Each structure stands twice: as structure tokens, then as C-alpha cells.
Amino acid sequence: MKDFFRVLRIYLPPYKAKLALTFLFNLLAALFIVFSMAAMIPMLEVILEDDKEVTSLVEWAFDKDALFHNIYYYITIIKTKHGAGTTLLYLGFFGIVATMLKTGFTYLASYTITGIRNGVTRDIRKAIYNKMIQLPLGFYSNEKKGDMMARSTADVQEVEISVMSSLDMFLKNPIIIIVVLTSMFLVSIELTFFVFVVLPIAGFIIGRIGKSLKKTSREGQTKLGQILGIIEETLSGLRIIKAFNAERRMESRFSVDVESYRRTMNKLQRRRHLAHPTSEFLGTIVFVIIIWYGGSLILKEDSSLNMATFLMYLGMFYQIINPAKAFSQAAYSIQKGMAAYERIEHILDADLDIKEHDGSEQIKAFNKEVEYRNITFAYEDVKVLKDVSLTIPQGKTVALVGQSGSGKTTFVDLLPRFYDVQGGGIYIDGVNIKDLKLYDLRELMGNVNQEAILFNDSIYNNITFGVENATEEAVINAAKVANAHDFITASEHGYQTIIGDRGSKLSGGQRQRISIARAILKNPPILILDEATSALDTESERLVQDALENLMKNRTSLVIAHRLSTVRNADLICVFNEGQIVETGTHDELIEKDGIYNKLHSMQMS
Structure with missing residues (x-):
């Protein structure tokens, strides 16, 4: 429960x-619960007894005896003048009014709490999405993509269902229980003390059962993340699955995880469903014990508790049974929901390694050079870059070549601070990029990657x-420079054509040219091209290469190329080569050196 209140x-x-x-609404509703129950005493005494007639008024005071004395005086007048039947009708009308006010305030409380509950759920969704970005x-x-999706969807939904739905219970039921128990003390101190002895025993039993839910629930949410991961991999790799006739293998893998999830959820839901019958059974036992004990008090000759008052007392006790049951069921739900929230916290509490410090500088233009000074970088324990230095003058094109895994992509990813260097530093116009505002730094750059990353939206x-x-006009000009305008205007809805998931309705060359048009429109002074033509056919490559040449004019460009x-x-x-720059020069100079570059060039030419 400590974690639950921390979330709140x-x-x-x-x-x-x-x-x-x-x-306020819950307090008023609880007070009218007591008023509607209190109306039972005179009604029952009119039916059961005749010796409650009062013929004189006493001074009004905030005192139970004075209050009931004067109420009975007016009941006696009505009873004497109109008869017992009419008196019951008047008392019944008072009970109806009290109940109407009780239910009205209960609805207003629920109306208000709905806005709070859905607002908090929205805030959690926004917080996790913003943190993911x-x-x-x-x-x-x-991290697995499917598990991240599960944390941001299924886990948030579980928190909404299990935790936020319990919020209403915590704002309503304690008030009802406190107000009703206070009234029960006013009716019979001895009997209420007895209730205080019996109820905690039942609550302890229910609490012990609920504690086992959290671990099982966390296991279930983890398995759901694995299932979503398999689905995501299947949809992404469907072409390969079919090409290699691997349908049965994927079906088998999916079946194992789904069966494991089924067993976990069976265990979880069976324990959760135990909440209601357990609380109802224990509530019945408590109710029977109270009837026995209260009946014993009534049978005593000197007892101040009469039958009408005892029946009203049982009615009040019944009003706190449902809130008490809700507490037990909420305990189950909260344990399950907090297991989901712990998975969400894994994202919310994740450390932002790429940070700005308080004195970060603004930068609006690039004027001189980009300088890599003795940079070192490693993924965990594997060194990818080793003491690399390079100066890139403004307006020049620098190409990075070498075998896969030699560190080229990591080298360019360090410039926009997708990762941070672990040794050395990168400087733009003499300023360490760690001292620049992230937004300003990345605003200087445009990216065109090997795989054109597009969104399921319009071309525009x-x-x-x-x-x-x-x-x-600027969008159309950018498309023209990127050699994309012709195929865009030839499509069904022109620039408003929806291109499908990841641009699936377009060819590879078309996707890449839209990606280039996006970079042209941004008009960045520094351009990063990561094997932008390597996955294209000859004709598409020529169109894309022309577009790239248009894009690279008068810009500082970092180009990764295998071709x-x-x-x-x-x-x-x-x-x-192996995380270091081993050769530098122009194409002709490197051919003359007859080193690694010449070897790679000869292999491609042959």
C-alpha cells in the first residue's frame, strides 16, 4: 500500500x-446514510411499541437524548391526531428524502472522481510516452520493442483498471466507515467495541491472501510483453518467415509463450476471484456473531439497547460491510496494478544519459569546423572507437568507408549526441557539443539513413x-530538388497520399527521395548520410544520387558509404578499421597508397 500512496x-x-x-460530496452522502438509518428507529418503535409517547418539549441541544425526546414529541402529536398509519407514512417520506440526498451526493462524488481518475491515467500515459522519446x-x-509496447499500453491499462478504480474506494469508503462507526458508538459503545475486535481478524485473513498477487501479476505482465514482442517480430519479418517456410517454428514459439501466459493468468485470476467469496463469507460470520452478541445485550434486564435500536444498529453495520468488502477487493486490485506500475517505473526512472547542464549554450549557426578530438567509445565492454581524431572544415564533404563493424555509424551518431563519447570530445566551432543545448545542436543537422524512416501519414x-x-511552395521545391515531385504528383492524392506503415506503399527509391526532400526542407548546415543509396537498384540509385548531390551543395557532409x-x-x-582511422586522403591519393582502400576498391571493381 505504501507504493500505492506514493503513486497518488x-x-x-x-x-x-x-x-x-x-x-465534501462523500461526507454529505455518509451523513445522509446515517439520517436514513436513524429514521428507522421511530418507524420501528411506532410498529413495535406504544410506550414512547412524549407530551412535552425540552430545550433543543446537540445531544442525542434531547434530540430524540423532541422528535418523539412531534411523532406523538402526529400519531394522536392522524393515527399510526399516517405517522409511518410521514416517517417513510423523511427516509425517502434522506435516501434521495444520499444517492444524489454519491453520484456527484462519482462524477467528480471520474475526472480525477481519467486525468491521472492520461498523465501517466503522457509521462511514459514523453520519457520514451x-x-x-x-x-x-x-530492451525488446514488444516489451516496451506492453509497458506503455497493457501495463498502463492495468494501472487504470486496478489502481485508479481503487481511488474512488479510498476517497469514499473511509468517510462512510468513519461516519457510520461514529454513529454506531453513539448508539451502543459496548457493541461497537465488540465490532472493533472482530473486524480486524477478518481483515488480516483477507490481507494475507492478497499479498501473493503482486509477484504473480508482475510475472503475467512480463509474459505479455514477450508475446507482444513475438507479434512485433512476426509482422516485421513476415516476408522472411514465409520465404524460409518457418511458419510452424514461429507458431510453436508463440504457442509456448501463450500457454505460459495462460497458466500464469489462471493462477492470478483465481486468486483474485477469491476476494469476493472470502470477504462475503467472513462478513457473514461477523454479522452472525454481532447478532448473537447484540441479542444477548437486549435480553439483559438492565440493557439500554431495545429491539428497534438494535435493528437500526444492524442496518448501520450493513452499510459498512460493502465498503469493507471494497477494501479487501481493492487490496487485490492494487497489488496487481502496482506490479504493472513497477514495470512502468522501469521506463520513468530510467537515467537520461544524454543531458544538458545548467549553463548550456545556444548555437544558431555553423561557421568554421567540426572537430573530433581523441574520442573513445564502447558498447558495454566492447570498444568501438579508439582514440579517433578528425577535423571537418565547413562546406567540405568527408566520406567514411570501411568494413561493417569498423565504427563508422557510431562515429557519426556521436555528433548529434545519440550517444555520448566516453573519452575525448567533439567540438563545433571550438565549443564542446556537451556544452550546447541539445535542440540547437540537432537543429544544425539533417539525416538521411540507409533505411528511410517514414511515418504512416501523408507525403506532405x-x-x-x-x-x-x-x-x-517550399515543400514542392524541396521535392523537386529531391527528384520526388514527379512521382508524388502522379500518385492518387498527390502530396496528401497516405504512404502506409513505414512508407510500405512506396518503392525503396521513392521512400529515400522523400527522406531527402525532408532534409532539404530543413536546410541544415551539417548533413549526415548513412549509406543512403546502398539498398537501391541502379535506376533508383542514380535518381537518389542526383538528389543527394543537390542536397550536399554548399553543406558540410559526413557520408558513410559501402559503394x-x-x-x-x-x-x-x-x-x-577496427575502430580507428587508418587511412585518409582523396580517392586518387588512397589508390596510390595501395592500402586498405585500394584493396576494397579493387574488390568492388572486380
Whole structure:
């Protein structure tokens, strides 16, 4: 429960006004529960007894005896004048009014708490999504995509169902129990003390059963994440699954995880369903014991408790049985929901390795050079870059070549701070990029990757992605420079054509040209091209290469290339090998050196 209240302390402060209203409505509802129960005493005494006639008034006071004395005086007048039947009708009408007010305030409390509950759930969803965007790329290298999806969807839904639905119970039921128990003390101190002895025993038994739910629930949420991971991998790799006739293998793998999830959820839900029958059975035992004990008190000759008062007392006790049951059921739900929230916290509490410090500088232009100074970087214990230095003058094109795994992509990913260097530093115009504001730093750069990353939206919105207030004319010009305008206008809805998931309705060359148009529209001074033509056919490559040449004019460009023919005209070519730059020079100079570059070039030419 400590974790539950910690979550409420985090998310409830913005809803203080609504919380106060909810408390007020619940308090009024609880008071009218007592009033409606109190109306039973004179009604029952009119039916059961004749010796309660009162013929004189006493001074009104906030005192049980004075209050009931004067009420009985008016009941006696009505009874004498109109008869017992009419008196019962008047008392019944008072009970109806009290019940109407009770149910009305109960609805108002529920109406208010709905806004709080859904607002808190929205805040959790926004918090987890915002954190997922802010987390560095390195965080996701150790996480499964499907499990991340489960944490941000199924786990949040479980918190909404299990934890937020219990919020109503915590804002309503304690008030009802306190108000009703106070009234029960006023009716019979001895009998209420007896209730205090019996109820905690039942509560302890229910609590012991609920504690086992949290571990099982966490296991179930983890298995659901694994299932979503398999589904995500299946949809992404469906072409390979079919090509290798691996349907049965994937079906078998999925069946194992689904069966394991079924067994876990059976165990969890069976224990959860135990909450209601257990609380009802224990409540019945407590009710029977109280009837026995109360009956014993009535049978005593000197007892102050009569039958009408005892029946009203049982009615009050019945009013706290349901709130007490709700506590037990909420304990089950909260344990299950907090297991889901712990998985959400794994994301919310994840460390943001890529941070700005308080004195971060703004940078609006790139004027001189990018300088890598003795940088070192490792993924866990594997060194990828070892003491690498390179200066890239403004307006020059630098190509990075070498075998896969030699550190080229990591080298360029360090510039926009997708990762942070672990040794050395990177400087733009003499300023360490760690001292620059992240937004300003990345605003200087445009990326075109090997796989064009597009969104399931219109062509227009994909081109303008990340560019505020772009005009239609600027978008069309960018598409023309990227050699994309012709195929866009030939599509069904032109620039408003929806391109499908990851641009699946377009060819590889078309996707890449839209990606280039996006970079052209951004108009960055520094351009990063990561094997932008390596996955294309000859005709598409020519169109994309022309578009890239248009894009690279008058820009500082970092180009990763496996096809050496695409970087012949680069101002400087850097050859990477095992995390180091082992050769530098122009194409002709590197051919003359007859080193690694010449070997790679000869292999491609042959």
C-alpha cells in the first residue's frame, strides 16, 4: 500500500480542487446514510411499541437524548391526531428524502472522481510516452520493442483498471466507515467495541491472501510483453518467415509463450476471484456473531439497547460491510496494478544519459569546423572507437568507408549526441557539443539513413516532419530538388497520399527521395548520410544520387558509404578499421597508397 500512496502523491496534486469536492460530496452522502438509518428507529418503535409517547418539549441541544425526546414529541402529536398509519407514512417520506440526498451526493462524488481518475491515467500515459522519446538510443539496445509496447499500453491499462478504480474506494469508503462507526458508538459503545475486535481478524485473513498477487501479476505482465514482442517480430519479418517456410517454428514459439501466459493468468485470476467469496463469507460470520452478541445485550434486564435500536444498529453495520468488502477487493486490485506500475517505473526512472547542464549554450549557426578530438567509445565492454581524431572544415564533404563493424555509424551518431563519447570530445566551432543545448545542436543537422524512416501519414506531412510553418511552395521545391515531385504528383492524392506503415506503399527509391526532400526542407548546415543509396537498384540509385548531390551543395557532409563509387568526389575519404582511422586522403591519393582502400576498391571493381 505504501507504493500505492506514493503513486497518488506524484499524480494527484494537480487535482486538489476536485479532490476537495469529492471529499465534501462523500461526507454529505455518509451523513445522509446515517439520517436514513436513524429514521428507522421511530418507524420501528411506532410498529413495535406504544410506550414512547412524549407530551412535552425540552430545550433543543446537540445531544442525542434531547434530540430524540423532541422528535418523539412531534411523532406523538402526529400519531394522536392522524393515527399510526399516517405517522409511518410521514416517517417513510423523511427516509425517502434522506435516501434521495444520499444517492444524489454519491453520484456527484462519482462524477467528480471520474475526472480525477481519467486525468491521472492520461498523465501517466503522457509521462511514459514523453520519457520514451527523451531516452537515449542506448537504452533501447537492451530492451525488446514488444516489451516496451506492453509497458506503455497493457501495463498502463492495468494501472487504470486496478489502481485508479481503487481511488474512488479510498476517497469514499473511509468517510462512510468513519461516519457510520461514529454513529454506531453513539448508539451502543459496548457493541461497537465488540465490532472493533472482530473486524480486524477478518481483515488480516483477507490481507494475507492478497499479498501473493503482486509477484504473480508482475510475472503475467512480463509474459505479455514477450508475446507482444513475438507479434512485433512476426509482422516485421513476415516476408522472411514465409520465404524460409518457418511458419510452424514461429507458431510453436508463440504457442509456448501463450500457454505460459495462460497458466500464469489462471493462477492470478483465481486468486483474485477469491476476494469476493472470502470477504462475503467472513462478513457473514461477523454479522452472525454481532447478532448473537447484540441479542444477548437486549435480553439483559438492565440493557439500554431495545429491539428497534438494535435493528437500526444492524442496518448501520450493513452499510459498512460493502465498503469493507471494497477494501479487501481493492487490496487485490492494487497489488496487481502496482506490479504493472513497477514495470512502468522501469521506463520513468530510467537515467537520461544524454543531458544538458545548467549553463548550456545556444548555437544558431555553423561557421568554421567540426572537430573530433581523441574520442573513445564502447558498447558495454566492447570498444568501438579508439582514440579517433578528425577535423571537418565547413562546406567540405568527408566520406567514411570501411568494413561493417569498423565504427563508422557510431562515429557519426556521436555528433548529434545519440550517444555520448566516453573519452575525448567533439567540438563545433571550438565549443564542446556537451556544452550546447541539445535542440540547437540537432537543429544544425539533417539525416538521411540507409533505411528511410517514414511515418504512416501523408507525403506532405512526412516531408514537413520536424519543420514548423513550412509553406506548400517550399515543400514542392524541396521535392523537386529531391527528384520526388514527379512521382508524388502522379500518385492518387498527390502530396496528401497516405504512404502506409513505414512508407510500405512506396518503392525503396521513392521512400529515400522523400527522406531527402525532408532534409532539404530543413536546410541544415551539417548533413549526415548513412549509406543512403546502398539498398537501391541502379535506376533508383542514380535518381537518389542526383538528389543527394543537390542536397550536399554548399553543406558540410559526413557520408558513410559501402559503394566506393559514390564517394569518388569527396573532399576527404577516411578509412575505418577496427575502430580507428587508418587511412585518409582523396580517392586518387588512397589508390596510390595501395592500402586498405585500394584493396576494397579493387574488390568492388572486380
